[in-house]
Every structure is written in structure tokens, then in C-alpha cells.
Amino acid sequence: MTVATRYPSLVEAAERHPKPADVTYAYGTAGFRMKANLLDSVIFRAGVLAALRSKKLDGKTIGVMITASHNPAQDNGIKLVDPMGEMLEQTWEAYASQLANAPTIEELLAVVDRVIAANKIDLSKPANVVYARDTRPSGPALVAALADGLSAVQAQHRDEGILTTPQLHYIVRCLNTQGTPEAYGEPSAAGYYKKLADAYHKLVNGKTRLSPLHVDCANGVGAPKIREFAQVVGEAALALIVTNDDTETEGSLNYQCGADYVKVNQHGPHGVEMQPNGRYASLDGDADRLVYYYMDNDRVFHLLDGDKIAGLAAMFIKDLVTAAGLEGINVGTVQTAYANGSSTNYLTNILQVPVSCTQTGVKHLHHEAEKYDVGVYFEANGHGTVLFSPVVLQAISDTVSRTPAQALAIAQLRALTDMINQTVGDAISDLLLVEVILTHKQWTLSQWDQAYTDLPSRLVRVVVKDRNIFRTINADRQLESPAGMQALIDGAVAKFANGRSFVRPSGTEDVVRVYAEAATRHECDELAFRVAGLVFDNAGGLGDRPAEFL
Ligand SMILES: CC(=O)N[C@H]1[C@@H](OP(=O)(O)O)O[C@H](CO)[C@@H](O)[C@@H]1O
Numbered sequence: 001m002t003v004a005t006r007y008p009s010l011v012e013a014a015e016r017h018p019k020p021a022d023v024t025y026a027y028g029t030a031g032f033r034m035k036a037n038l039l040d041s042v043i044f045r046a047g048v049l050a051a052l053r054s055k056k057l058d059g060k061t062i063g064v065m066i067t068a069s070h071n072p073a074q075d076n077g078i079k080l081v082d083p084m085g086e087m088l089e090q091t092w093e094a095y096a097s098q099l100a101n102a103p104t105i106e107e108l109l110a111v112v113d114r115v116i117a118a119n120k121i122d123l124s125k126p127a128n129v130v131y132a133r134d135t136r137p138s139g140p141a142l143v144a145a146l147a148d149g150l151s152a153v154q155a156q157h158r159d160e161g162i163l164t165t166p167q168l169h170y171i172v173r174c175l176n177t178q179g180t181p182e183a184y185g186e187p188s189a190a191g192y193y194k195k196l197a198d199a200y201h202k203l204v205n206g207k208t209r210l211s212p213l214h215v216d217c218a219n220g221v222g223a224p225k226i227r228e229f230a231q232v233v234g235e236a237a238l239a240l241i242v243t244n245d246d247t248e249t250e251g252s253l254n255y256q257c258g259a260d261y262v263k264v265n266q267h268g269p270h271g272v273e274m275q276p277n278g279r280y281a282s283l284d285g286d287a288d289r290l291v292y293y294y295m296d297n298d299r300v301f302h303l304l305d306g307d308k309i310a311g312l313a314a315m316f317i318k319d320l321v322t323a324a325g326l327e328g329i330n331v332g333t334v335q336t337a338y339a340n341g342s343s344t345n346y347l348t349n350i351l352q353v354p355v356s357c358t359q360t361g362v363k364h365l366h367h368e369a370e371k372y373d374v375g376v377y378f379e380a381n382g383h384g385t386v387l388f389s390p391v392v393l394q395a396i397s398d399t400v401s402r403t404p405a406q407a408l409a410i411a412q413l414r415a416l417t418d419m420i421n422q423t424v425g426d427a428i429s430d431l432l433l434v435e436v437i438l439t440h441k442q443w444t445l446s447q448w449d450q451a452y453t454d455l456p457s458r459l460v461r462v463v464v465k466d467r468n469i470f471r472t473i474n475a476d477r478q479l480e481s482p483a484g485m486q487a488l489i490d491g492a493v494a495k496f497a498n499g500r501s502f503v504r505p506s507g508t509e510d511v512v513r514v515y516a517e518a519a520t521r522h523e524c525d526e527l528a529f530r531v532a533g534l535v536f537d538n539a540g541g542l543g544d545r546p547a548e549f550l
Pocket residue numbers: 029030069338360361362379381505506507508509513
């Protein structure tokens with residue numbers, strides 16, 4: 001039976017969401033992401049795909065998040081969430097792109113039928129989908145297109161309204177584990193707040209509270225959500241000052257604020273008057289990234305990015321595992337090529353934890369982190385989390401403590417497994433993790449920052465004719481194509497002390513990214529712009545050659 005005979009209303013519904021003729025879509029590093037006015041057909045079709053995915057998995061609930069994270073307000077996007085709250089399986093990403101690009105309704109139906117046949121999907125199985133969106137103005141219309149797609153194939157669906165991306169991931173996992181030994185929590189925002197707040201209270205119980213934390217919410221969904229959380233956790237336990245919380249003014253989202261802005265520009269967000277030694281953090285537009293920062297007495301800005309968070313978390317958890325007497329449990333970390341060389345050195349040589357390097361994109365890090373008993377993974381930009389394997393969870397519940405100190409460490413580890421969102425990087429949950437560790441240590445941000453000194457680094461974007469000619473190997477650290485390019489980069493790097501540079505095509509923007517680090521700011525910039533120049537000159541640079549390229 002074809003999908004059209006099974007669901008006669010699908011054709012008519014699809015006709016209401018025609019594909020623009022001249023656009024090619026790709027389900028990339030972070031799902032589909034582009035100008036919102038190009039997304040109607042993509043989102044309708046993604047609804048159909050989400051229903052098929054649910055049917056394939058015997059009616060397990062699939063999540064759909066409508067967001068474009070740190071992109072400008074006029075963009076939007078969509079990501080599918082698999083049943084345990086993880087990112088959509090990679091083979092299905094290809095289906096998502098094929099569906100999105102089918103030029104006509106006939107071809108769309110043919111693609112759907114092919115997906116059904118290739119996966120032996122039984123259309124009589126139920127389909128369950130939940131979805132949410134961030135605060136973007138284009139959200140409601142796109143949600144309507146999604147609901148149209150879901151209804152056209154008779155999926156059960158539920159609108160969770162406005163949520164952070166990690167909250168939706170959490171809810172998906174809760175729904176699919178309800179009533180099982182892996183039950184993850186109550187499937188609602190309220191359940192999420194309570195789970196995190198209870199665990200946080202256990203972890204900071206009896207400790208001296210830190211000074212207030214200023215949280216820049218990128219004028220996005222993090223603002224209302226962190227306020228809701230603050231109510232539940234209580235000001236006595238955690239003092240938060242919410243800034244950049246304007247979700248109403250058009251164009252304010254991510255504009256000169258938020259985690260990506262702070263990381264890329266290496267200075268504080270607009271809308272926040274930084275004071276020396278105050279405590280500051282920024283979320284991104286869908287609240288799955290987090291960075292911290294402060295200004296010292298000389299008013300010099302210091303960033304504590306995802307690498308610093310990974311170092312802090314790995315140190316704390318490793319000590320806790322030792323104190324808990326969990327012998328044989330390994331704590332490992334996962335980074336990408338963008339991790340600062342000093343952080344890799346700190347993890348390897350000071351903390352002495354294993355470090356794996358994967359391709360860019362959290363799904364790669366997540367899968368690698370699953371290989372450790374406790375896997376700490378963060379991208380330098382502040383997206384990450386900690387995964388506790390079933391082996392550790394079992395060890396935590398089985399270990400009989402011999403001393404009060406051991407019992408305390410085990411109780412704290414157990415609370416950490418509840419407080420850390422294990423489905424995906426989560427700015428609110430990660431913020432709590434950092435606050436717990438700093439509270440235990442009674443550290444200022446400057447004390448945390450002492451762990452190691454970042455090597456100066458720089459990211460440069462190069463616009464080229466065709467970024468698809470760039471192919472990387474060795475976890476993005478080297479190019480195999482275009483031919484000869486890597487030798488040129490190696491030649492440039494060799495001239496700099498502690499120099500490192502690599503080039504890869506972006507998965508979210510039509511550019512090639514150049515990363516460089518070196519012993520001094522001056523050398524780092526020189527290396528970055530030299531390599532950018534090599535790319536521009538030898539691999540199809542477009543437009544005027546930027547003046548700073550060497
Ligand atoms: C250098 C950098 O930060 N790249 C980001 C960015 O990917 P690109 O493929 O580099 O555009 O967006 C991804 C999705 O948010 C994130 O996973 C990744 O780390």
C-alpha cells in the first residue's frame with residue numbers, strides 16, 4: 001500500500017505547503033536552519049518524517065524542536081529528537097534531506113514510499129510526536145505547518161508550547177521511559193524544574209552561597225525558563241540576576257548578546273554593565289550553550305568557555321568517583337579540534353584523564369562520550385554535558401559505603417546524575433553543575449580560571465565558491481581535499497611556536513572556517529590570517545580579498 005492510499009488527505013495537505021523551486025535543503029550539523037520564510041514545506045515534511053520514525057520504533061514518542069539557536073531572529077530551523085532524547089539517527093538525516101528536496105508532490109510521495117520500504121515500516125503502527133519551539137516570531141506559523149504534516153498521516157501529537165531545546169529532549173526521554181526501570185522523570189517543564197532543583201539542593205546543602213550570577217539570556221527562551229526555574233529552586237539556594245530577557249522586541253534575539261556572541265567576540269554582551277569580579281554567564285538562543293566570564297581589577301575580560309567547564313567538571317567528578325571508592329570506573333573527556341590546546345594539555349597532563357577528539361557537532365561528541373563510564377563532553381562554544389553509563393549508575397546503587405565520607409560522595413554522585421541533563425547539552429543544567437562545583441570549592445571565577453591559561457586563538461570565516469570541495473580527515477584536524485592545501489597549511493604552522501591551525505567547511509553556514517592558535521595574540525592572528533589567505537587564494541575565494549588576510 002502506498003502512503004497516498006493509506007492517507008488520502010496527505011496529497012491535499014502537501015499542496016498547501018509547496019516547496020520553493022530554487023532552494024536546496026540539507027539536514028546539517030544542527031538540523032535544517034535558514035531564513036524562516038523558506039521553511040514552511042520543510043517543516044510540514046519533517047512532520048511526516050517524524051511520524052514515520054515513530055512508527056518505525058513501535059510508536060515510541062519522537063520530539064521535534066523548532067529553533068535556530070544562536071542564529072539571527074529572522075532565521076528558524078527544525079531538529080528531530082530520538083526516543084532517549086538523543087539526536088536523530090544519522091541515516092534518517094539523509095531521509096529528511098530527501099523529503100525536503102522533493103520538487104513535486106509526486107516525488108515527495110515516492111520518497112516517502114521508499115523510506116517506508118527501506119525500513120519495512122508498518123503504517124498500521126501508532127505514531128506519537130511531541131514538539132516545542134523557541135521564542136522566534138516565525139514559530140507559531142511553523143508549528144502550524146508541522147501539525148498539518150503530523151495530522152496528514154494521523155500521528156498523535158502534542159504541542160508543548162515554548163521550551164528550551166534541552167527541555168524538549170528531557171520530555172521525550174521521560175515519555176519513553178515512563179514506568180520502566182530507566183524512568184527519567186515527570187514529562188513536563190514542571191517535572192524538569194523539580195528534578196534539577198531537588199538535586200541541586202542536595203548538592204549545595206549546608207554550603208555557603210556564592211554571590212549572585214548575572215545570566216544573559218540572549219533575549220531568548222532561556223529568559224522565561226530560567227525565571228521559572230529560579231522560582232522553583234528558590235533565591236535562598238541560588239541567586240540569579242536575569243539580563244537580556246527581552247523576547248518581545250523584533251530582532252533582539254541573539255543580537256549583540258548570548259553565548260555565541262560572547263565566545264566569538266571575546267567580550268561581554270551588550271545590555272550588561274560588567275563590574276570587576278562580578279559573576280557573569282551567557283546562554284544562547286535556545287539555551288543549550290553556556291559560557292561564563294568576568295572582568296578583573298584591571299577591567300580585562302576573561303572568558304570561561306566550554307573547555308574550562310569541561311576541565312572543572314572532569315576534575316570534580318574524578319575526585320568524587322575516587323572519594324566514592326568506585327574503583328575501575330573511568331572518567332574520560334571528549335573535545336573537538338576547536339578545543340584550546342591548553343585545555344587538552346590540562347586534561348591530559350594535570351587531571352590525567354583520557355581525551356578523545358571527534359568531528360565538530362555534538363552528536364559526534366555524545367556518541368564518543370558514551371564509550372566512557374563517565375564521559376564529559378563539551379564543545380569550546382559551551383555546548384556539552386556529562387554522561388553516566390549504566391555501569392556507573394549500577395555501581396552507585398550497589399556500593400555499600402564503609403565511611404561517612406564515602407556515603408556522602410555516593411549521595412553526591414547520585415544527585416549529579418539527576419541534575420545533569422544526560423540527553424543533550426543544557427545551559428540551565430550545566431549552569432547548576434558549575435555553581436555546585438564553585439560552591440563546593442568556594443571559588444571565584446578567577447580562581448576557577450587559574451586551572452590553565454588559554455593559548456590565544458582566532459576563528460576566521462572565508463567565503464569560497466564551493467565549500468564542498470573541502471573534506472577533512474583525522475577528526476577535522478587535516479584536509480584531504482583540495483589536494484595540496486594541507487601541505488600549505490603545515491608550511492604556515494611550522495613557523496610559529498605552539499602554532500596550530502586547521503580548516504574545515506562549516507556545517508551551518510556557507511563558509512569555510514579557519515582556526516588558529518599560537519603562543520601570542522600577535523602570532524595567532526598572523527597565523528590565522530595567513531592560512532585564511534592561503535584558502536582564499538588557492539581554493540576559490542569569493543568577492544574582494546579581505547584586507548586582513550595575509
Ligand atoms: C566552530 C563552531 O563553534 N562550530 C559550531 C557550528 O558548526 P559549524 O559546522 O562550524 O558551522 O554550529 C554547530 C551547531 O550549533 C556546533 O556544533 C559547532 O561547534
